[in-house]
Amino acid sequence: EMVMTQSPATLSVSPGERATLSCRASQSLSSNLAWYQQKPGQAPRLLIYGASTRATGIPARFSGSGSGTEFTLTISSLQSEDFAVYYCQQYNNWPPITFGQGTRLEIK
Amino acid sequence: QVQLQESGPGLVKPSETLSLTCTVSGGSISSHYWSWIRQPPGKGLEWIGYIYYSGSTNYDPSLKSRVTISVDTSKNHFSLKLTSVTAADTAVYYCARGRSPRFVLPFDPWGQGTLVTVSS
Numbered sequence: 001e002m003v004m005t006q007s008p009a010t011l012s013v014s015p016g017e018r019a020t021l022s023c024r025a026s027q028s029l030s031s032n033l034a035w036y037q038q039k040p041g042q043a044p045r046l047l048i049y050g051a052s053t054r055a056t057g058i059p060a061r062f063s064g065s066g067s068g069t070e071f072t073l074t075i076s077s078l079q080s081e082d083f084a085v086y087y088c089q090q091y092n093n094w095p096p097i098t099f100g101q102g103t104r105l106e107i108k
Numbered sequence: 109q110v111q112l113q114e115s116g117p118g119l120v121k122p123s124e125t126l127s128l129t130c131t132v133s134g135g136s137i138s139s140h141y142w143s144w145i146r147q148p149p150g151k152g153l154e155w156i157g158y159i160y161y162s163g164s165t166n167y168d169p170s171l172k173s174r175v176t177i178s179v180d181t182s183k184n185h186f187s188l189k190l191t192s193v194t195a196a197d198t199a200v201y202y203c204a205r206g207r208s209p210r211f212v213l214p215f216d217p218w219g220q221g222t223l224v225t226v227s228s
Contacts, residue, residue: 034214036153043202044153046216055207055216087153091213096168097143097155 002026002093006086006100012108019075021103023088028068032092035064035073038102039084047086048073075105083107110135112203112219120197120226126190130203130219137161137184141206143215144177144188146199154199158212159186166212193226200224 003026013019023033031051036044046055048064051071061076075082088100116128130142143158157167159177167175171190179186190197200223204215 032213036215043218043221044215045218046207046214049207049214049216089153089214094213095155095166096170097213099153099155101152 001096002029002090002098004088004090004098004100006088006103008103009101010104010106012106013078014108015078015080017078017108019078019082019105021073021075021086021105023066023071023073023100025069025071025090027093029071029090029092031067032090033064033066033071034089034091036087036089036099037082037084038087039081044087078105080107110205110217112205112217114201114203114219114222116222116224118223118225120193120224121228122194122226123192126188126193126197126201126224126226128188128201128203128222128224129185130187131183131185132205133184137179137186138181139209141212142177142179142186143204143206143212145202145204145215145218146197147202147221148196148199156188156190156201158206195226198224198226 005024007022033051035048038044052064085102138161144156174191176189200221202221204218206212207216
């Protein structure tokens, strides 16, 4: 089973600053990785797929990079609505379909 | 745009069967792959399984013996049954669609989710 490890577990950043979230896979994924954002009481929302392609309607301040086993989600200038939990998900080697454990992005 | 809405009992007794339905609006269920995902309180996301509109399915190996996902194209909905539930099955249950017609993943969009509590 593919294991996805996200770091850090919690990231404290001030509004307007840059946030960098990491996701590591236990095996190579090529570029078959997605990022989701989940706000309290809401369903996850797809942000990025194919490691670097923004989903429809996602602001340009969100960007994804990486391939193989190391991936990064960058939010260039944090807005108040960006503070949430972020999950990575691999779709290269499944089933099972696996998610990372999440990174909580909180206001510093 | 396509919207998904989960429905079903919010409380299920231990050892009984959890049954949920996901109704698709704004588009036809007769395309795309359709999945169930759950999230225990305060925890991460767990994939349960998917179904294609034709009826083909795939389940998480850890749940496979207890899960059945079915589709009713005439009602534009698909359903989840999870048997012999325990407290460990308490979670918010989400339904979701594969982003493009030929692919299971990634999931986009998602339903709003429904909390199912297993308790006597």
